[in-house]
Amino acid sequence: VDAHCHFDQPTSDGSVMADDFESGPRSAAFGGTTTVIPFACQQKGQSLRAAVDDYHQRADGKSVIDYAFHLIVTDPNPQVLGQELPALIREGYTSFKIYTTYDDLKLNDREIIEVLALAKREGALTMIHAENSDAIAWLTEALERAGQTAPQFHADARPPIAEREATHRAISLAEIVDVPMLVVHVSGGEAMEQIAHARSKGLRVFAETCPQYILLTRDDLDLDGFEGAKHICSPPPRDAQSQESVWRGLANGTFQVFSSDHAPFKYDSSTGKKLRGEGASFLHVPNGIPGVETRLPLLFSEGVGKGRISLNQFVALTATNPARLYGLYPRKGTITIGADADITIWDPEREVTITNAQLHHNVDYTPYEGRRVTGWPETVLQRGEVLVRDGALCAEKGQGQFLTCGVPDTAM
Numbered sequence: 001v002d003a004h005c006h007f008d009q010p011t012s013d014g015s016v017m018a019d020d021f022e023s024g025p026r027s028a029a030f031g032g033t034t035t036v037i038p039f040a041c042q043q044k045g046q047s048l049r050a051a052v053d054d055y056h057q058r059a060d061g062k063s064v065i066d067y068a069f070h071l072i073v074t075d076p077n078p079q080v081l082g083q084e085l086p087a088l089i090r091e092g093y094t095s096f097k098i099y100t101t102y103d104d105l106k107l108n109d110r111e112i113i114e115v116l117a118l119a120k121r122e123g124a125l126t127m128i129h130a131e132n133s134d135a136i137a138w139l140t141e142a143l144e145r146a147g148q149t150a151p152q153f154h155a156d157a158r159p160p161i162a163e164r165e166a167t168h169r170a171i172s173l174a175e176i177v178d179v180p181m182l183v184v185h186v187s188g189g190e191a192m193e194q195i196a197h198a199r200s201k202g203l204r205v206f207a208e209t210c211p212q213y214i215l216l217t218r219d220d221l222d223l224d225g226f227e228g229a230k231h232i233c234s235p236p237p238r239d240a241q242s243q244e245s246v247w248r249g250l251a252n253g254t255f256q257v258f259s260s261d262h263a264p265f266k267y268d269s270s271t272g273k274k275l276r277g278e279g280a281s282f283l284h285v286p287n288g289i290p291g292v293e294t295r296l297p298l299l300f301s302e303g304v305g306k307g308r309i310s311l312n313q314f315v316a317l318t319a320t321n322p323a324r325l326y327g328l329y330p331r332k333g334t335i336t337i338g339a340d341a342d343i344t345i346w347d348p349e350r351e352v353t354i355t356n357a358q359l360h361h362n363v364d365y366t367p368y369e370g371r372r373v374t375g376w377p378e379t380v381l382q383r384g385e386v387l388v389r390d391g392a393l394c395a396e397k398g399q400g401q402f403l404t405c406g407v408p409d410t411a412m
């Protein structure tokens with residue numbers, strides 16, 4: 001279960017996501033993933049219901065694997081809070097993401113509280129993108145004044161302290177409301193300390209991390225020419241010490257979920273990373289990196305293969321826990337009588353050198369080009385039927401089912 005990926009999501013800057021609901025889920029399947037939970041994102045001023053209808057149209061008849069939707073709530077007006085969101089939660093959209101950054105997405109603290117209170121009333125799970133927007137804006141302006149606009153400065157504009165502060169604040173708001181909450185794409189030790197402290201007090205704060213935070217560092221934003229733009233995502237990759245912190249958090253239970261945050265933009269494209277050309281400020285580079293196909297092989301190889309996490313933890317982080325937290329369990333996330341028989345048969349010995357040419361997404365690069373991994377999905381089944389075997393897709397476009405989600409299980 002890849003519980004965090006973006007497909008065919010319209011943007012406000014004119015960039016275009018390279019993967020839609022055909023290529024994204026296809027790529028996921030080849031990487032051993034049988035369920036994806038992408039986002040249906042409300043635009044400010046738009047009805048949430050209209051956003052959901054729009055994403056259903058985008059997805060209809062396309063996905064080769066099963067999919068659910070998280071909502072993204074950007075405009076919690078009385079209509080949304082009073083009617084649309086409660087109705088949608090009851091219809092099976094039981095999780096939604098909110099932002100503390102990006103002008104077109106962010107909520108203020110009062111709005112966050114209102115949304116958290118609604119999540120408590122209706123039994124939904126709030127996912128939060130935690131970075132301090134005003135600090136980022138101030139730092140970005142200072143960097144731009146100093147002419148420091150190359151991709152590497154993206155990391156300076158969004159430092160760990162900005163993430164730590166917003167994480168602390170979000171946790172405090174959830175504590176005031178007394179409701180569970182999940183912090184997405186946590187990048188390193190500073191934010192993790194806030195989460196671990198909250199959990200040690202018994203708060204139901206959950207956390208997700210992603211491949212980029214165990215495998216990339218800010219040095220990957222500092223490549224020749226504009227190449228660093230390939231690794232611009234938010235929060236940015238940090239440093240080697242952060243990677244170690246994240247590994248510890250995967251092993252010790254600070255993290256419950258490991259997702260890709262697949263946010264696919266082509267590199268060599270005027271609708272992708274080069275939207276404003278090669279000399280553009282980091283500020284104008286679309287945010288996000290691909291990874292829906294490489295998520296499981298990377299965690300297996302680096303985590304299980306190198307003894308950092310157990311095989312059971314690998315399964316919990318990538319399937320069971322996201323299925324439980326997002327109300328898809330026990331249909332998904334376990335092998336048991338009555339469940340869906342979504343099974344990935346793994347070859348733990350197979351050695352693969354990752355190259356973009358062998359991947360099935362529609363992006364023209366992978367951040368993991370040339371990386372050697374041991375272990376790869378051999379056969380992938382959905383509902384007992386073969387989806388992928390011997391590197392070939394054995395399924396029809398559109399055979400994936402839309403999943404409604406039940407009540408989040410936050411007893412973990």
Ligand code: DUC
Nearest residue numbers: 129234261263287288
């Ligand atoms: N947040 C995401 O969840 N994905 C891509 C970029 C971002 O800021």
Ligand code: ZN
Nearest residue numbers: 129184185234
């Ligand atoms: Zn985010």
Ligand code: ZN
Nearest residue numbers: 004006261263
């Ligand atoms: Zn994301």
